[in-house]
Each structure stands twice: as C-alpha cells, then as structure tokens.
Amino acid sequence: MTTFRLDERLARDSQSILELPLCDVRLSRDSRWPWLILVPRRADVSEIFELSEDDQLQLLREQTMVSVALKGATDAAKINVAAIGNIVRQLHVHVVARFEGDPNWPGPIWGFGAPEPYTDEAFSAMTQTILDALT
Template identity: 60%
Template sequence: MKDFRLDERLERDSELVTVLGLCQLRLMKDSRWPWLLLVPQRQAVTEIFQLTPLDQTLLTFESNTVAAALKRVTDARKINVGALGNMVSQLHVHIVARFEGDPNWPGPIWGFGTAEPYRDDAKQKFLKTLVEAL
C-alpha cells in the first residue's frame, strides 16, 4: 500500500473518513446525498477483476458492510452501489443513499446540478453516526 496514490480528483471531491482493511472510506463533498466512496488501496487498478481474488473478497465484504451501515444510519429507500470509472479510471466504488424526493430522484446523481457543501456540524454528526454503525 506504500505505492498507493489517490487520484487527484477523488482527493479534491472527497475526504477521508477512515481506512478499512483494503479500502479508504471517503465522504463525497456533496450534501445532497449521503454519498460514500470505497477506494481500494492498490496502484494501477481500474477494474474489480484486476484485483486478486482475496482483494475482490475484501472489496465485496467492505462494500456490503458500508452499504448496510449507511442504510441503518439513513433509513434510505435505496442504497445505490456502483463502480463506473468513466471520468476517474482509478477503481473506486460509490455507495449512495437515495430517498424519494431527493434531488433528481429516481434519476442518476452523476452530472446533476451543483455539489452543495456540508455544514460542518451536520457532516460531523453524520460521520460519527456512520463510524459507530460500522
């Protein structure tokens, strides 16, 4: 993991919450949706199938753990999980809580509107609750 470098766009658009076994857990800087990222700390990996079988298992476990915690914390109608990589090729998995009536429901979140920063107190409360749920 010492060779791992986070893509500068992921660095700019999110902040580190914690490091899990394989992945950095990051919060997107957009308060319109509870939106998390898992970034496997492996260099030059763009696709899930490029991970070793053990890392694939860890990614699945961490994705499911984070998604379940996000569901408990937010009581969202739906948890969206996806690894797109069209704009940022470094492998990363989006985990987003969606609610009826949220911005662009039921459409996709990508490319919709302008990011709205978190109020610091709301962000800290959300992160504290999320980390406890993990």
Template identity: 55%
Template sequence: MRAFEIDPRLDKDTVAVGKLGLCDLRLMNDRRWPWLILVPQRAGVTELHDLSPLDQTMLIFEADLVAKALKSLVKADKINVGALGNMVPMLHLHVIARRAGDPNWPGPVWGFGKADPYPPEEAEGFLADIRRAILPA
C-alpha cells in the same frame, strides 16, 4: 512497485472517513445524498478484474458492510452501488443512499445539478455517525 495514492480528484471531492481492511472509505462532499466511496488501497488498479480474487471478495464484503450501515443510518429507501471510473480511472465503488423525493429521484445522481458541500459542523457530525456505524472501535 509504486505506493497507493488517492486520485487528486477523489481527494478534492471527498472527505476521509477511515480505513477498512482493503479500502480507504471516503464521504462524497455533497449533502444532497448520503454518499460513501470505497477505494481499494492498491496502486495502479482501474478495474474490478485488476484485483486479486481475494481483494475482489474483500471489496464486496466491505461494500456490503458499508451499504447496510448507511441504509440503516439514514433510513434510505434504496442503496445504489456503482463503479464507473470514466472521470476518475482509479477503481472506486460508490455507495449512495437514496430516498423517494431526494434531488433527481428516481434518476441518477451523476451530472445532476451542482454539488452542495457539507458545512463543516454537519460534516463532522455525519462523519462521526458513519465511523460509529462502520469502523471497528
């Protein structure tokens, strides 16, 4: 059985936040939207139905935990959750905080403009806030 490894594109586009019970939690390196990604730590999984029923339940539990914390942390108007996988086939779940008036509101975030990476000090501050809000101490 092969070991879990993060897809190279996800690794390039995101910053590691930490590990949950099932998922590797990552921050999309695009400061236009507070955007977290949950990646189930299971090798070869490309679809939700590829997960065991227990892992499916855990993914939804962790997505709910992340969505609530992110919404509260950034005072979002709406949380968008999606699993597309057209560009990166590895199963991963996007949890995106949206606010009225943010770039491309109310349209989708995908394919809109060019990513605006976090400056290192801003990323570290936001990562610390996320870790306090989501990860167990």
C-alpha cells in the same frame, strides 16, 4: 512496484473517514446525498477484475458492510452501489443513500445539478453517524 496514490479528484471531492483492511472509506463533500466512496488502496487498478481474487472478495465484504451501515444510519429507500470510473479511472466504488423525493429521484446522481457542500458541523455529524453505524 508502484506506490498507491489517491486520485486528485477523489481527494478534492471527498474526505477519508475510515480505513478498512482494503479500502479507504471516504465521505463525499456533496451533501445532497449521504454518499460514501470506497477506494481500494492498490496501485494502478481501474477495474474490479484487476484486483487479486482475495482483494475482490475483501472489496465485496467491505462494500456490503458499508452499504448495510449506510442504510441503517440513514433509513434510505435505496442504496445505490456503482463502480463506474469513466472520468476518475482509479478503482473506486460509490455507495449512495437515496430517498424518494431527493434531488433527481429516481434518476442517477451523476451530472445532476451543482454539488452542495456540507457545513463543517454537518460533515462531522454525518461522519459520526456513519462511523456509529459501522461499529
């Protein structure tokens, strides 16, 4: 059996803020959008359909819970959810709060501009805001 290991790019570009039963919930270091990444802790999985049926259902529950919390925490106009994985093949689901007038609205966030890192204080504040919304 292969052991779960987080992809190095996910580790570099985000930080874990919470562990749910299936997923590691990570906050993107790019401050342009409130952006969470759910990473199922399963080895060698790149597609949702490769998860067991129970894990697929759990992913849906966790994705929904995180989406509702992010919407409540940010009052976003739209919550974008995507599992693209063309560059990072490890299964991960993006949950992004979007606002009219945000960088590249209404276009996609991928490949647009350069990431803008949070300050330590702003990252801590966003983390706490999201965790508060999840409880």
